[in-house]
Amino acid sequence: MADTEKVCCQPERGLVLRDVTLTAGSTCVLRDASLTVLLSGMTLLSGRNGAGKSTLLRAMLGLVPLQEGEILTHGLPPAQARQHIGYMPQSVTDAALLLPAVSHVRAAVDGLRWGLPLHLRPRREEADRLLALTGASAFAHRPLGLLSGGERQRVGLAQALAGNPDLLLLDEPLAALDHAGQEQTVRLLEDLTDRLGIGIVLTSHETEALSGVVTRVVQLADGGLHVRV
Amino acid sequence: MFEFDFMRHAFMGAAVVSVLAGTVGWFLMLRRQAFAAHALSHIGFSGAAGAVWLGFPPLSGMVVFSLMAGFVIGAEREGERGIPAQRDSTIGLVLAASLGLGAWFLHMSNRGSSLATTLLFGDVLGIDMPTLKALCGVAVLCLGLLAFLGRRLLFASLAPEVARARGVPARLVSVVFMAVAALACAACAEVAGALLAFSLMIGPAATALKLGLGPLAGIALSVGLALALSWGGLMLSWVTDAPVPFWIGLGAALSYALADLWRRVRSR
Numbered sequence: 001m002a003d004t005e006k007v008c009c010q011p012e013r014g015l016v017l018r019d020v021t022l023t024a025g026s027t028c029v030l031r032d033a034s035l036t037v038l039l040s041g042m043t044l045l046s047g048r049n050g051a052g053k054s055t056l057l058r059a060m061l062g063l064v065p066l067q068e069g070e071i072l073t074h075g076l077p078p079a080q081a082r083q084h085i086g087y088m089p090q091s092v093t094d095a096a097l098l099l100p101a102v103s104h105v106r107a108a109v110d111g112l113r114w115g116l117p118l119h120l121r122p123r124r125e126e127a128d129r130l131l132a133l134t135g136a137s138a139f140a141h142r143p144l145g146l147l148s149g150g151e152r153q154r155v156g157l158a159q160a161l162a163g164n165p166d167l168l169l170l171d172e173p174l175a176a177l178d179h180a181g182q183e184q185t186v187r188l189l190e191d192l193t194d195r196l197g198i199g200i201v202l203t204s205h206e207t208e209a210l211s212g213v214v215t216r217v218v219q220l221a222d223g224g225l226h227v228r229v
Numbered sequence: 230m231f232e233f234d235f236m237r238h239a240f241m242g243a244a245v246v247s248v249l250a251g252t253v254g255w256f257l258m259l260r261r262q263a264f265a266a267h268a269l270s271h272i273g274f275s276g277a278a279g280a281v282w283l284g285f286p287p288l289s290g291m292v293v294f295s296l297m298a299g300f301v302i303g304a305e306r307e308g309e310r311g312i313p314a315q316r317d318s319t320i321g322l323v324l325a326a327s328l329g330l331g332a333w334f335l336h337m338s339n340r341g342s343s344l345a346t347t348l349l350f351g352d353v354l355g356i357d358m359p360t361l362k363a364l365c366g367v368a369v370l371c372l373g374l375l376a377f378l379g380r381r382l383l384f385a386s387l388a389p390e391v392a393r394a395r396g397v398p399a400r401l402v403s404v405v406f407m408a409v410a411a412l413a414c415a416a417c418a419e420v421a422g423a424l425l426a427f428s429l430m431i432g433p434a435a436t437a438l439k440l441g442l443g444p445l446a447g448i449a450l451s452v453g454l455a456l457a458l459s460w461g462g463l464m465l466s467w468v469t470d471a472p473v474p475f476w477i478g479l480g481a482a483l484s485y486a487l488a489d490l491w492r493r494v495r496s497r
């Protein structure tokens with residue numbers, strides 16, 4: 001409850017759903033659901049397979065339309081909110097696997113501009129910084145297709161961090177990782193929230209690896225959302 | 230060989246088309262749309278046949294037909310969540326329909342086989358000044374549009390989901406790019422013929438991608454190779470009397486094979 005009160009006072013830090021009905025194909029993900037929750041720190045969106053976690057993340061980005069109601073992230077509707085949001089999809093890209101990983105990150109760094117880049121240096125430096133931040137520098141110049149699942153996820157995370165978002169939506173960032181890999185990634189995510197103050201919403205079935213790390217859990221079940229702090 | 234006007238025109242035409250094919254081809258291959266390149270140039274062939282039948286220059290028919298097809302293909306819904314777009318089916322059916330029309334046009338124009346041969350294999354030595362100017366116009370338009378789309382197109386090609394999440398209008402970018410590709414295919418078909426136009430688009434680009442080069446280096450190599458293929462083809466056909474498309478097609482396959490070999494040797 002304390003959480004709800006805080007976000008009412010500072011809606012720019014939270015997620016607000018008002019009477020949202022959301023369907024994916026013939027599956028009803030949310031039915032008339034309302035929620036107010038802070039997004040500082042790490043928020044785990046949990047639910048069984050097929051509950052609609054990925055769909056909800058995509059709705060926050062405006063990638064799937066709502067049937068009814070509205071979603072405000074940091075006080076903004078999806079079309080504006082996404083300028084401050086970094087996204088890592090559940091299935092990492094399988095496009096252009098022959099290109100080096102660093103090219104994929106560079107493309108994300110200035111991929112929103114029209115026209116040709118006049119200065120290549122700032123973009124390169126920014127991409128290198130992001131790859132270093134996610135611990136992907138060592139394999140940045142190998143073709144993306146030759147990287148392991150865990151390595152690709154680090155590249156995906158660097159891509160999500162392009163554009164200096166203050167919120168990250170990470171869909172299953174711990175899948176395809178072994179125990180050590182999960183620990184590494186969790187520490188990296190903690191670092192992002194602590195040091196850079198980036199809020200993180202992630203979906204995961206690895207509740208063990210995340211216990212004690214997440215600030216709150218949002219449970220998605222039976223068309224409704226429930227917060228557990 | 231440069232004392233002849235037709236030879237100079239051929240070299241200039243080949244240069245313009247190579248720069249265009251190398252650049253557009255790189256994006257086509259990056260987006261795995263080789264089939265689109267193949268289809269668009271054949272669709273252009275039908276348009277050219279239609280234009281000849283109605284008494285217009287072949288290039289105009291090629292441009293109109295492949296542009297229309299480009300819009301249809303580009304407007305195909307983007308694939309969603311791991312389900313690839315049904316692009317290949319759309320392309321295949323658009324191709325089938327327009328080849329059918331092409332057969333009808335050839336039949337009506339009464340010049341069936343000789344016309345078909347010219348259109349299919351191109352007539353690079355027959356390029357005149359007006360055609361050359363038209364080619365330059367098409368090239369400037371295409372490269373301009375591509376430069377404008379550049380970074381968004383790259384982002385949307387490399388990470389479609391992420392790009393859409395950040396607000397890149399993926400559908401618009403895809404349609405405009407297909408229109409550019411259609412124009413480029415028409416221009417290439419004018420030089421290399423409908424049958425081999427796509428060899429100039431695909432061979433150099435596939436080679437550059439195979440070598441694992443980033444965008445800038447990849448496009449530069451792709452353009453360089455396209456130039457080498459088309460100019461080399463012109464010179465070799467001057468010396469050997471074998472047709473230009475023969476050398477271009479063979480050279481494209483050879484350069485890809487060499488790149489493949491290079492990768493294998495390096496990864497040992």
Ligand SMILES: Nc1ncnc2c1ncn2[C@@H]1O[C@H](COP(=O)(O)OP(=O)(O)OP(=O)(O)O)[C@@H](O)[C@H]1O
Binds near residue numbers: 051054056
């Ligand atoms: N475009 C679509 N068309 C039809 N059905 C869809 C579509 N997208 C999602 N679904 C269905 O909606 C439901 C929710 O899917 P979603 O991917 O959001 O689940 P999830 O909670 O992320 O599952 P997981 O834990 O397996 O990742 C699933 O039953 C899925 O089959």
Ligand SMILES: [Mg+2]
Binds near residue numbers: 055203
């Ligand atoms: Mg999911």
